[in-house]
Amino acid sequence: xxxxxxxxxxxxxxxxxxxxxxxxxxxxxxxxxxxxxxxxxxxxxxxxxxxxxxxxxxxxxxxxxxxxxxxxxxxxxxxxxxxxxxxxxxxxxx
Amino acid sequence: xxxxxxxxxxxxxxxxxxxxxxxxxxxxxxxxxxxxxxxxxxxxxxxxxxxxxxxxxxxxxxxxxxxxxxxxxxxxxxxxxxxxxxxxxxxxxxxxxxxxxxxxxxxxxxxxxxxxxxxxxxxxxxxxxxxxxxxxxxxxxxxxxxxxxxxxxxxxxxxxxxxxxxxxxxxxxxxxxxxxxxxxxxxxxxxxxxxxxxxxxxxxxxxxxxxxxxxxxxxxxxxxxxxxxxxxxxxxxxxxxxxxxxxxxxxxxxxxxxxxxxxxxxxxxxxxxxxxxxxxxxxxxxxxxxxxxxxxxxxxxxxxxxxxxxxxxxxxxxxxxxxxxxxxxxxxxxxxxxxxxxxxxxxxxxxxxxxxxxxxxxxxxxxxxxxxxxxxxxxxxxxxxxxxxxxxxxxxxxxxxxxxxxxxxxxxxxxxxxxxxxxxxxxxxxxxxxxxxxxxxxxxxxxxxxxxxxxxxxxxxxxxxxxxxxxxxxxxxxxxxxxxxxxxxxxxxxxxxxxxxxxxxxxxxxxxxxxxxxxxxxxxxxxxxxxxxxxxxxxxxxxxxxxxxxxxxxxxxxxxxxxxxxxxxxxxxxxxxxxxxxxxxxxxxxxxxxxxxxxxxxxxxxxxxxxxxxxxxxxxxxxxxxxxxxxxxxxxxxxxxxxxxxxxxxxxxxxxxxxxx
Numbered sequence: 001x002x003x004x005x006x007x008x009x010x011x012x013x014x015x016x017x018x019x020x021x022x023x024x025x026x027x028x029x030x031x032x033x034x035x036x037x038x039x040x041x042x043x044x045x046x047x048x049x050x051x052x053x054x055x056x057x058x059x060x061x062x063x064x065x066x067x068x069x070x071x072x073x074x075x076x077x078x079x080x081x082x083x084x085x086x087x088x089x090x091x092x093x094x
Numbered sequence: 095x096x097x098x099x100x101x102x103x104x105x106x107x108x109x110x111x112x113x114x115x116x117x118x119x120x121x122x123x124x125x126x127x128x129x130x131x132x133x134x135x136x137x138x139x140x141x142x143x144x145x146x147x148x149x150x151x152x153x154x155x156x157x158x159x160x161x162x163x164x165x166x167x168x169x170x171x172x173x174x175x176x177x178x179x180x181x182x183x184x185x186x187x188x189x190x191x192x193x194x195x196x197x198x199x200x201x202x203x204x205x206x207x208x209x210x211x212x213x214x215x216x217x218x219x220x221x222x223x224x225x226x227x228x229x230x231x232x233x234x235x236x237x238x239x240x241x242x243x244x245x246x247x248x249x250x251x252x253x254x255x256x257x258x259x260x261x262x263x264x265x266x267x268x269x270x271x272x273x274x275x276x277x278x279x280x281x282x283x284x285x286x287x288x289x290x291x292x293x294x295x296x297x298x299x300x301x302x303x304x305x306x307x308x309x310x311x312x313x314x315x316x317x318x319x320x321x322x323x324x325x326x327x328x329x330x331x332x333x334x335x336x337x338x339x340x341x342x343x344x345x346x347x348x349x350x351x352x353x354x355x356x357x358x359x360x361x362x363x364x365x366x367x368x369x370x371x372x373x374x375x376x377x378x379x380x381x382x383x384x385x386x387x388x389x390x391x392x393x394x395x396x397x398x399x400x401x402x403x404x405x406x407x408x409x410x411x412x413x414x415x416x417x418x419x420x421x422x423x424x425x426x427x428x429x430x431x432x433x434x435x436x437x438x439x440x441x442x443x444x445x446x447x448x449x450x451x452x453x454x455x456x457x458x459x460x461x462x463x464x465x466x467x468x469x470x471x472x473x474x475x476x477x478x479x480x481x482x483x484x485x486x487x488x489x490x491x492x493x494x495x496x497x498x499x500x501x502x503x504x505x506x507x508x509x510x511x512x513x514x515x516x517x518x519x520x521x522x523x524x525x526x527x528x529x530x531x532x533x534x535x536x537x538x539x540x541x542x543x544x545x546x547x548x549x550x551x552x553x554x555x556x557x558x559x560x561x562x563x564x565x566x567x568x569x570x571x572x573x574x575x576x577x578x579x580x581x582x583x584x585x586x587x588x589x590x591x592x593x594x595x596x597x598x599x600x601x602x603x604x605x606x607x608x609x610x611x612x613x614x615x616x617x618x619x620x621x622x623x624x625x626x627x628x629x630x631x632x633x634x635x636x637x638x639x640x641x642x643x644x645x646x647x648x649x650x651x652x653x654x655x656x657x658x659x660x661x662x663x664x665x666x667x668x669x670x671x672x673x674x675x676x677x678x679x680x681x682x683x684x685x686x687x688x689x690x691x692x693x694x695x696x697x698x699x700x701x702x703x704x705x706x707x708x709x710x711x712x713x714x715x716x717x718x719x720x721x722x723x724x725x726x727x728x729x730x731x732x733x734x735x736x737x738x739x740x741x742x743x744x745x746x747x748x749x750x751x752x753x754x755x
Contacts, residue, residue, distance in 0.1 A: 041214075041218075041221060044165040044214040044230070045214045045215065045218050047164060047165065047214065048164065048165075048213045048214030048215045048218075049214075049215060051162065051164055051235065051237070052213075052215060054159070054237060055237045055238070058158075058237060058238055059238070062238070062311060063311050063312070063315055063628075064311075064315065078627065078628060078631060079627065079630075079631045080559070080627055081558040081559050081560050081561055081626070081627050081630055082558075082559035082560060084560070084627075084630045084631055086639055086642060
């Protein structure tokens with residue numbers, strides 16, 4: 001009779017351990033999924049930031065913005081070809 | 095009243111029947127209909143979703159993104175879940191740009207949905223707000239929508255390419271959507287489960303276009319300025335590399351501000367631009383010598399019931415004179431030495447009347463009638479560029495053949511196709527010859543004729559002080575509703591820069607200029623000069639400045655200090671002695687995994703200029719490692735702080751190399 005109760009207890013413990021393992025695994029998976037979602041959101045946010053900054057840099061670097069400002073503020077002008085001199089670097093600088 | 099034993103037996107039988115029914119029903123549910131019930135249960139607690147594939151990036155030849163895919167969001171709001179509707183409402187209205195009325199309407203609904211799409215930046219503060227549900231969706235963005243808009247095209251509502259290169263390259267860019275199963279609760283809310291991805295999405299391939307964003311901007315601005323100044327109906331600019339057939343810039347604009355791709359789709363009569371092709375036939379077939387002269391007829395010549403006139407009458411003209419001053423009379427007289435078949439075949443060989451084969455979804459062939467359909471004046475008309483309709487891209491490729499020593503190439507807009515993440519090059523463009531149109535010697539002779547146009551002829555407005563230019567003007571009457579319209583002209587200009595070993599072919603077309611002169615010499619030629627000057631002064635434009643140095647002897651000989659205090663724009667590049675001529679193309683070294691400093695040094699040692707994109711560890715270059723590029727040309731180096739890990743995963747980084755010459 002006592003031997004039978006031991007078996008029941010053993011099965012009960014095995015059942016509880018298995019259940020706990022399943023529960024722990026599921027909890028860890030959900031936690032990982034949440035972290036993954038958070039990371040994805042952060043990455044999307046950073047991507048958005050980067051794209052926005054790149055767009056603003058390109059707009060600021062564009063000729064439509066730079067040329068009028070350079071002309072108005074610094075008195076520069078687009079060089080004519082006679083003002084463009086291609087100077088070969090000395091061979092020692094390589 | 096039955097005996098107890100009998101009653102017990104009846105009860106036992108009843109229990110047995112009940113159990114049998116139970117077992118039978120269980121077997122029916124589990125075995126016979128098990129699959130259906132399992133699917134139903136699955137459907138109640140899971141949902142299969144489509145994982146969008148990231149569409150590939152379109153970038154210019156230096157890696158500047160022209161079309162990118164970014165994650166955006168639709169926003170759903172459950173008003174009954176909001177903790178503080180007043181405060182949350184203020185935040186939501188501000189971030190989503192909602193009016194007070196819209197927000198009040200949203201509060202009255204059970205679930206309000208705002209499609210947006212909203213950027214990650216816009217929705218970031220909303221992530222922690224209870225009752226706000228974000229649905230991510232990939233969307234296409236064009237960082238600078240004005241750049242090459244018509245060429246790049248757009249996506250349709252179905253997310254597929256609807257026009258332009260987005261349409262042509264759709265199968266490459268689209269990728270393959272994936273699928274995943276997400277868990278959902280009783281209320282239908284989804285829970286993300288990373289273990290339930292059935293098929294991961296396969297991102298589309300990245301495509302590097304041949305376009306040069308800076309040249310494109312130069313072309314667009316020059317065209318816009320010209321159209322505004324001349325009050326013209328529209329215009330086109332095409333720039334391409336004659337050695338490879340790569341289109342570097344394509345600008346089209348109409349009076350109403352629209353930018354349909356008319357460089358591919360709209361035809362025009364080229365007028366005097368086509369005279370050089372009659373000259374090509376005459377020289378190839380040896381029907382004319384350099385000393386042959388024809389009479390200028392005092393500027394007016396009546397032939398076959400038709401009067402041909404010249405704007406700049408000459409007593410007598412050689413073929414060179416005919417091209418230089420763009421004489422209709424002389425070219426018509428010279429062309430009479432050709433048979434219709436010879437004239438037709440030459441024009442056909444230059445690509446007129448046929449598709450160029452460029453990767454654009456809509457391209458016009460133009461019109462070149464076979465000799466059987468010609469009338470008596472057709473030969474003279476074709477020599478002068480009438481009875482022939484062409485597209486600007488066809489003209490550019492035909493002039494490109496002259497620049498390319500007589501070899502006609504197929505034009506292209508695609509430079510490379512890469513796997514996402516720059517892991518590998520799937521396709522790299524190589525020049526694709528169509529046919530040899532004229533011999534190398536004839537091509538050189540034709541370039542000399544075109545050089546005369548800029549030095550002493552109708553194209554002097556395009557002349558540069560230090561660099562020789564070869565070009566041809568064309569001013570043709572416009573056809574409106576099938577008839578030549580009085581006072582309406584198309585001014586066009588085709589140029590090779592520099593005249594020796596050309597690196598750029600430019601075609602400028604101005605439709606119906608109203609203000610000032612309508613002649614190409616005064617309209618399209620100055621626009622060409624302006625664009626060339628800007629291209630020379632630009633840092634990253636795809637010009638081989640080492641080769642240009644040999645083409646600019648006057649610049650080298652004249653010290654800049656002698657020029658009245660003029661401040662020169664100095665462009666350095668690796669030394670290339672003039673005696674060496676055009677240096678051989680060199681292989682771009684593999685610098686993946688190198689530190690930035692070492693990577694730049696390695697590229698400099700190989701004789702390349704370097705443009706940096708990003709920081710950290712070198713990831714890849716454009717042109718890619720192993721590709722050949724001219725010494726002195728620009729190599730774009732892409733770096734990423736996390737590149738080292740990716741490079742390691744692809745294989746060991748190569749040791750730093752010394753210079754190889």
